[in-house]
Amino acid sequence: MRTLAKRVGAGLAVLYGAATLAFVSLQLIPGDTVSTLLGPATTASAEVRAQIKAELGLDQPPLARYLAYLGRVVTGDLGSSYQLQRPVWQLIGDQLGPTVQLAAAAMAAAVLIALVSAVATAGRRRQVRAAATAWELVAVSLPSYWLGILLLTAFSFQLPIFPVIGAQDLPALVLPALTLALPIAGVLAQVLREGLEAALAQPFAVTARARGLSQTAVRLRHALRHAASSLATLTGWLVGTLLGGAVLVETVFGRSGIGALTLQAVDNKDMPVVMGVVLLSALVFVVISNLVDLLYRVIDPRVRA
Amino acid sequence: MIQVDGLEVSFGAVPAVRGVSFQVAPGECLAIVGESGSGKSVTARALVGLAGDRASVRARAFTFEGEDLTALTETGWRAVRGRRIGLILQDALVSLDPLRTVGAEVAETLRVHRVADRAERPGRVLSLLSEVGVPDPGRRARQHPHELSGGLRQRALIASVLAAGPSLLVADEPTTALDATVQAQILDLLGRLRDAGSGLLLISHDLAAVARLADRIAVMHEGRIVEEGTAAEVLAEPRHPYTRALLAAVPGARATAPRERGPVQLSVEGVFRRFRTPDGHQQAVDDVSFELRAGETLGLVGESGSGKTTVARIALGLLEPDEGRVLLGGRSWSGVRERDRRAGRRRIQAVYQDPLGSFDPRHPVGRILGQAVALTGLPRRERPARVAELLDQVGLPATLLGRRPLEMSGGQRQRVAIARALAARPDVIVCDEPVSALDVSIQAQILDLLAALQRDLGVAMLFISHDLGVIRHVSDRIAVMKDGRIVESGDAAEVFGSPAHPYTKELLAAVSWDRLPRRRPAARASGPGRHGHE
Amino acid sequence: MTALTLTRVPGRRWSLPLAWAVLAPILVAAAAPELLAAVSPIAIDPVNALLPPGPGHWFGTDQLGRDLFTRVVHGARPSLLLGLGATVLAVAAGALLGLAAALGGRAADQIVTRVLDILLSLPQLLLALLVITVLGGGVANVVLAIAVAFTPGYARIVRAEALVVRRSGYVEAAKGLGLGRPALIARHILPNAVGPLLVLATVGFGTALIAGSGLSFLGFGVQPPDPEWGAMLAEGRDFLATAWWIGLFPGAAITATVIAVNVLGRAAQRRFTRRTS
Amino acid sequence: EPSGAGSTSAAPVKGGALTFAADTEPVSFDVHVSSQDITGAILRNVFDSLIAEDAAGKFHPWLAESWEVAPDLKSYTFHLRKDVKFHDGTPFDAEAVKINFDRIADPATKSQLAASLLGPYTGTKIIDPHTVTVEFSAPFAPFLQAASTAYLGFYSPKTIAANAATLGSGGPAGVGTGPFVFTEYAKGRQAVFTRNPGYAWPPKTAVHTGPAYLDQLTVRFLPEASVRVGSLTSRQIDVAAAIPPANAGTIEGNAALTLLNADYPGGNYSIYLNASKAPLNDEKVRKALQRGIDIDTNVKALYFGHFKRAWSPLAPTTPGYNPALENSWPYDPALAGKLLDEAGWTARDADGYRVKDGERLVVDWPLLPAQYVRDQRDILGQAFQADLKKIGVEVKRPQADIGTYLERVYGGKADLADYSWSRFEPDVLWLLFNGASRPQEGGQNATFLNDPDLTKWTDQGRATLDEAVRADVYGRTQQRAVDLALVIPVYTQSQVLGLGKQVRGLTLDANAWPLFYDVWLGKTTQ
Ligand SMILES: Nc1ncnc2c1ncn2[C@@H]1O[C@H](COP(=O)(O)OP(=O)(O)OP(=O)(O)O)[C@@H](O)[C@H]1O
Ligand SMILES: Nc1ncnc2c1ncn2[C@@H]1O[C@H](COP(=O)(O)OP(=O)(O)OP(=O)(O)O)[C@@H](O)[C@H]1O
Ligand SMILES: [Mg+2]
Numbered sequence A: 001m002r003t004l005a006k007r008v009g010a011g012l013a014v015l016y017g018a019a020t021l022a023f024v025s026l027q028l029i030p031g032d033t034v035s036t037l038l039g040p041a042t043t044a045s046a047e048v049r050a051q052i053k054a055e056l057g058l059d060q061p062p063l064a065r066y067l068a069y070l071g072r073v074v075t076g077d078l079g080s081s082y083q084l085q086r087p088v089w090q091l092i093g094d095q096l097g098p099t100v101q102l103a104a105a106a107m108a109a110a111v112l113i114a115l116v117s118a119v120a121t122a123g124r125r126r127q128v129r130a131a132a133t134a135w136e137l138v139a140v141s142l143p144s145y146w147l148g149i150l151l152l153t154a155f156s157f158q159l160p161i162f163p164v165i166g167a168q169d170l171p172a173l174v175l176p177a178l179t180l181a182l183p184i185a186g187v188l189a190q191v192l193r194e195g196l197e198a199a200l201a202q203p204f205a206v207t208a209r210a211r212g213l214s215q216t217a218v219r220l221r222h223a224l225r226h227a228a229s230s231l232a233t234l235t236g237w238l239v240g241t242l243l244g245g246a247v248l249v250e251t252v253f254g255r256s257g258i259g260a261l262t263l264q265a266v267d268n269k270d271m272p273v274v275m276g277v278v279l280l281s282a283l284v285f286v287v288i289s290n291l292v293d294l295l296y297r298v299i300d301p302r303v304r305a
Numbered sequence B: 001m002i003q004v005d006g007l008e009v010s011f012g013a014v015p016a017v018r019g020v021s022f023q024v025a026p027g028e029c030l031a032i033v034g035e036s037g038s039g040k041s042v043t044a045r046a047l048v049g050l051a052g053d054r055a056s057v058r059a060r061a062f063t064f065e066g067e068d069l070t071a072l073t074e075t076g077w078r079a080v081r082g083r084r085i086g087l088i089l090q091d092a093l094v095s096l097d098p099l100r101t102v103g104a105e106v107a108e109t110l111r112v113h114r115v116a117d118r119a120e121r122p123g124r125v126l127s128l129l130s131e132v133g134v135p136d137p138g139r140r141a142r143q144h145p146h147e148l149s150g151g152l153r154q155r156a157l158i159a160s161v162l163a164a165g166p167s168l169l170v171a172d173e174p175t176t177a178l179d180a181t182v183q184a185q186i187l188d189l190l191g192r193l194r195d196a197g198s199g200l201l202l203i204s205h206d207l208a209a210v211a212r213l214a215d216r217i218a219v220m221h222e223g224r225i226v227e228e229g230t231a232a233e234v235l236a237e238p239r240h241p242y243t244r245a246l247l248a249a250v251p252g253a254r255a256t257a258p259r260e261r262g263p264v265q266l267s268v269e270g271v272f273r274r275f276r277t278p279d280g281h282q283q284a285v286d287d288v289s290f291e292l293r294a295g296e297t298l299g300l301v302g303e304s305g306s307g308k309t310t311v312a313r314i315a316l317g318l319l320e321p322d323e324g325r326v327l328l329g330g331r332s333w334s335g336v337r338e339r340d341r342r343a344g345r346r347r348i349q350a351v352y353q354d355p356l357g358s359f360d361p362r363h364p365v366g367r368i369l370g371q372a373v374a375l376t377g378l379p380r381r382e383r384p385a386r387v388a389e390l391l392d393q394v395g396l397p398a399t400l401l402g403r404r405p406l407e408m409s410g411g412q413r414q415r416v417a418i419a420r421a422l423a424a425r426p427d428v429i430v431c432d433e434p435v436s437a438l439d440v441s442i443q444a445q446i447l448d449l450l451a452a453l454q455r456d457l458g459v460a461m462l463f464i465s466h467d468l469g470v471i472r473h474v475s476d477r478i479a480v481m482k483d484g485r486i487v488e489s490g491d492a493a494e495v496f497g498s499p500a501h502p503y504t505k506e507l508l509a510a511v512s513w514d515r516l517p518r519r520r521p522a523a524r525a526s527g528p529g530r531h532g533h534e
Numbered sequence C: 001m002t003a004l005t006l007t008r009v010p011g012r013r014w015s016l017p018l019a020w021a022v023l024a025p026i027l028v029a030a031a032a033p034e035l036l037a038a039v040s041p042i043a044i045d046p047v048n049a050l051l052p053p054g055p056g057h058w059f060g061t062d063q064l065g066r067d068l069f070t071r072v073v074h075g076a077r078p079s080l081l082l083g084l085g086a087t088v089l090a091v092a093a094g095a096l097l098g099l100a101a102a103l104g105g106r107a108a109d110q111i112v113t114r115v116l117d118i119l120l121s122l123p124q125l126l127l128a129l130l131v132i133t134v135l136g137g138g139v140a141n142v143v144l145a146i147a148v149a150f151t152p153g154y155a156r157i158v159r160a161e162a163l164v165v166r167r168s169g170y171v172e173a174a175k176g177l178g179l180g181r182p183a184l185i186a187r188h189i190l191p192n193a194v195g196p197l198l199v200l201a202t203v204g205f206g207t208a209l210i211a212g213s214g215l216s217f218l219g220f221g222v223q224p225p226d227p228e229w230g231a232m233l234a235e236g237r238d239f240l241a242t243a244w245w246i247g248l249f250p251g252a253a254i255t256a257t258v259i260a261v262n263v264l265g266r267a268a269q270r271r272f273t274r275r276t277s
Numbered sequence D: 001e002p003s004g005a006g007s008t009s010a011a012p013v014k015g016g017a018l019t020f021a022a023d024t025e026p027v028s029f030d031v032h033v034s035s036q037d038i039t040g041a042i043l044r045n046v047f048d049s050l051i052a053e054d055a056a057g058k059f060h061p062w063l064a065e066s067w068e069v070a071p072d073l074k075s076y077t078f079h080l081r082k083d084v085k086f087h088d089g090t091p092f093d094a095e096a097v098k099i100n101f102d103r104i105a106d107p108a109t110k111s112q113l114a115a116s117l118l119g120p121y122t123g124t125k126i127i128d129p130h131t132v133t134v135e136f137s138a139p140f141a142p143f144l145q146a147a148s149t150a151y152l153g154f155y156s157p158k159t160i161a162a163n164a165a166t167l168g169s170g171g172p173a174g175v176g177t178g179p180f181v182f183t184e185y186a187k188g189r190q191a192v193f194t195r196n197p198g199y200a201w202p203p204k205t206a207v208h209t210g211p212a213y214l215d216q217l218t219v220r221f222l223p224e225a226s227v228r229v230g231s232l233t234s235r236q237i238d239v240a241a242a243i244p245p246a247n248a249g250t251i252e253g254n255a256a257l258t259l260l261n262a263d264y265p266g267g268n269y270s271i272y273l274n275a276s277k278a279p280l281n282d283e284k285v286r287k288a289l290q291r292g293i294d295i296d297t298n299v300k301a302l303y304f305g306h307f308k309r310a311w312s313p314l315a316p317t318t319p320g321y322n323p324a325l326e327n328s329w330p331y332d333p334a335l336a337g338k339l340l341d342e343a344g345w346t347a348r349d350a351d352g353y354r355v356k357d358g359e360r361l362v363v364d365w366p367l368l369p370a371q372y373v374r375d376q377r378d379i380l381g382q383a384f385q386a387d388l389k390k391i392g393v394e395v396k397r398p399q400a401d402i403g404t405y406l407e408r409v410y411g412g413k414a415d416l417a418d419y420s421w422s423r424f425e426p427d428v429l430w431l432l433f434n435g436a437s438r439p440q441e442g443g444q445n446a447t448f449l450n451d452p453d454l455t456k457w458t459d460q461g462r463a464t465l466d467e468a469v470r471a472d473v474y475g476r477t478q479q480r481a482v483d484l485a486l487v488i489p490v491y492t493q494s495q496v497l498g499l500g501k502q503v504r505g506l507t508l509d510a511n512a513w514p515l516f517y518d519v520w521l522g523k524t525t526q
């Protein structure tokens, strides 16, 4: 119970910090905030500018604005997008689905690819490992937008297998998910293999084989669980990469989602939305890392002690 | 039952085992002894076809219960492993999968060899666990290895190895990581199994352990069996020089008579120390007092976790006691500010159990010793000479100056650690398990070195160990610790001769002194000036 | 840990020399681009625009007729500087924060870990975008943005490392010898806590290059005329169908550099762990 | 004349769905708020205007059957059609016009463009249910053109009452009178429109009458050019906007595809010279810059002939364009050098740049943050930089965030600024050169010069509907702006559309945006 309270407290602290960070960023934008919001190509009149200024509360002192902002955030009001004229939470809510779909598909694909690559090659001959390492390195060092464009060119434009168009159906999810998944799979496979090899090098793995277990059985029944727990430390990175990668992938494939929303908001200095996305990321991170922590406790009984 | 002839194992071009032959009969215990790296474990693993992926294994003959094992395929081996030959791995404490319950591990053997069907398994697991002497097996089976003490873990491991009823048991160092009392229990268990008709191949570097159980002893050295015979023969009449050296290295009682005592250098008075633990507090040190005079050695002995290291750290001024005080050379040593303590630090120095961990891994020997010398305030130009002198004192060649800790052997490292402690010309040296990580033969060299240095330099020494043999070898006086308290103390001879406290009695009973010959004084010739060659 | 090693990392006999062979010309290009390509990388020649690779223009030309080989060669320095600059900044800031947390007492640790928690809760790209939203694009800002994005990760590693080192036997041993706190930090804690980070940073270097390219793709990156690989690659995507060479060569340069540096970094990591554990 | 791709004799077929890929996505779908071209272009299908303008600049009836302009140009009276209904069934009437125009003018709407199209609007008077008078406080000639744009289109009063604040977020709330109904919007992905079956009030400029042919129109947002082109060549979409000139060849070479090229009207992409401060307050120096850039070669190289080089600040398709300027100021580095010599910039420094009184001839041309850069203008700028270096002028291109950029350029601290401004109306010249169009106050006159002639002429232009007068003053404005070297016109932006041959009847409106009302899908020619 106490640990639960502690966790919730820590999570709230992170959220508060993220909110503050977002607010401070807005304050740091140089130049006149309203002009910046409007961008270079506009004929907005002085009246309109004053209206925007008042609406964003920019005529108030920063501290008052900060407190008002926090007050609104606490009551669940993330404000309204200036550009899109909709409550931020509604915007985010609308865009969450496609991104979650993409991230989940990518995560599943990445884990699957990484598992196959790692389990099949851990502790094997040099050539086998070198080949696996090679593809992983290439996957990791290829900018993902390029990967996306290459995949599209190959499997949508040249060979019409996967459509770009029906962006929300399953076939159209394949390429974006793969684009997002491959670099992640590269990293996961490396970490998994290291974990597997470390586990296989442990005496208990030899003991298990001395009991009469086959090599494969040792990998699957014993080593994999150890390797999986080494993945737990990657949670933060994973969440970040999935969300960050979504920005690139959604742009390349013209998909809806938080990434596209973020990009548009950053492009247009739509700070309420940027702040909302920052808060959302922090929330997702806090929730997922706590879930993984719990899961980790299930996997590794030593942590429970 | 198992017959091995001309077993050779090599890793790439490096031979690890070079033509080993032996045999074990049912109900017989063959012990293989030898120093670290002599090829014992590789031999053991080769017996179940697990010498490693990169190992090439050859043998003139290799039969088990009449069957030729040289031509066995992987599938064939799987039927042998666990079912007919059981292997208890060297690293007992980490040989059970930490993520699975003990019961699952035992059940796995049953499952793999289809010894019992799913419904029968839980019952079999319990009976196996209780067979090997695990109390309350129902609860233990559901626990994970980390929730079990070392002894229980070792027993659970043995239960998992015994599950499919192998007729030959290969036990690789089954007791190394265990406390003396627990060691005795495990050895008893193995003895019972042998008596029940199993063949037992016992591997160890610990002659004391071997002496207790083995019918025959084979001595391995650099991949070869250099001597073999009945236990009595080998122990009493070692033929091979290496065997003799090995036996000579087993520490005996202190040869020199207690010396005249100097002034009190260190006194620890009514010290308490608690640590916070996840579930409350742990009283690590509970009202400990002792004093240490110039030129004498106080041996502090006790099982793991009894608070020995904590006492040492308090004495060294690295940890503040909750209560009580420490005086160094008559002056306050505890409860003072770190700044005031720094001047006195050179008077009390330490040699740690784990020399590797006590050196900055990036620093070469020259820098390690140079730093220690610099702290004594010696002018820069005189330092190299002093470093050379120190190296010579501990019997190391100057060529070692450029080596980093990882590039030296355990014995060499420990000598460097001693040299570092000597650099400040301290009045007191605290040795916290300085030899427990070392091979017996190297252990002897280090112990001799310490003794000689003490004799020459007249320092006071607080010597901590869980190994009674070692303690008995070096100490003038002995203090026995249990659960943070000193339960008994007195002159070494007294304590060993007529232990008063039940715990001390138990400790002493666990060690089979009598099966070992007395240590020959000849081995004491080593010491300062002799160059290490380990 | 034990002699019982069934599996061991196989020695990579050819990968190290290969990595160096790949890196050597790139380093030369970064140090003295004139040696490899004498023409100015921004000299335009519209008549010869979009020539495919061939004699005269080994990597072809871009839409303004600039020689791509020259641009890739001259792009080495800004690209490496971007990666290096971001990495150095991030490592320095990370080391500072991490050490402050680990050694600065409870309050400092609380504050720094809280701040790190917050920064770590945000995707790196979002952090970078936030910085760029505030500061705008351009090389310096991109470097800064990537550095900010990478700092929390590094800081956490340094903190964890420093906590381990602080409790290590050798620090206690040095204290027992009478070493003062500043000397302890300078001689033992700092080098041992930051050491592993330096190895990690080689890998981070490649990541920084890719991150820079991603920002260019999103339209926030380095702007011409500096021929920076990431920006060139991002530019080349529009020519995939018509002039593939515009994207291919800078892309290949990035990938080759990243892989080579990765290989070297891992080798260094292996050596480091071999030497210290 | 922008023309359709389907001038085959086959009779139009009803039905089918068409997908159009746009390169940008509207930030706001509220035509009254947004200042984006794309918003107007897409929503043209949903919103009708009072009147329609043809490619020649002539006005035709649309929702208004006829109209009268008061002689003082301060009020316009429109006689509305009586059969027009919004998608929600509400009739379109005078009340609706008033509600819409008042909404635009209300500062709370925060209109970024439409309000300026209404100029000095004071109110709308309802004469009878189908007659309105729109009134202004000053003569306002550009109103007719403004009234023909989608930005002054009409929302159903019902939806304004219910959804005023959320119209920007698109979707079915965007109820208009047009040939298509806004049925669905998935942000970041697409907007879907379906045929309005009751549509019977197309403008005179349209080819057919009655409902649109297409069942459904999907606008897919594909910001990546390579993806747009790839989707088109692989026939996953029917029409793609903004084909990069580099890829135009691929489409032309594809038998199943057609390329449609139409110049944008309005202000060309030009460089504006800040004549309010040294060194560009010297006309000779400005002229030297104008003649020292090899615009022809560079524009051709970068845009493969798909964008024409410009001679006037006004695009050729804009009414009032002055063709006399063409070829009147060719690339002449020698002349440029001479002009600079005359201006006293005779000495050269070690780097080859000109010096006067120990100071180098430097012009400051801030670079827009990358996300605002279009058409590789940054690269074109590099070419210009190289050209000017040849005549000894150093061009500095500092990079900064948008806030700093706006402060510098719109605060008059920079020497050069570059932008284009599309609009089918020569009144953009007012925005670009009138002394009152001060950038500090939302204007766009980055020359920072209040030239009495330019100001007078552009004021006159917006105060008359007399074609002759307008042609005269706008012609002179263009001439003088170029003569004074206040502007260096660079190129005319062009809409490069790629479409499958099955798409028939596609025309581009005066703003060079595709019109889908007349479009039908023929048999796919493979
Ligand atoms: N997998 C392996 N690859 C390479 N060399 C190995 C491997 N396993 C063991 N060796 C080497 O074989 C030799 C014998 O090792 P082994 O483990 O049998 O020694 P040991 O006698 O059991 O020593 P200890 O008492 O330390 O356990 C050593 O030099 C060791 O380094
Ligand atoms: N820093 C610490 N924090 C918490 N508990 C500690 C700490 N140091 C020691 N302890 C606990 O205090 C008890 C005594 O530990 P200590 O290290 O002194 O034992 P020891 O006799 O040296 O054992 P060993 O033979 O295993 O070295 C143990 O239970 C240990 O877990
Ligand atoms: Mg061994």
Ligand SMILES: [Mg+2]
Residues within 6 Å of the ligand: B308, B309, B310, B432, B433
């Ligand atoms: Mg201890």
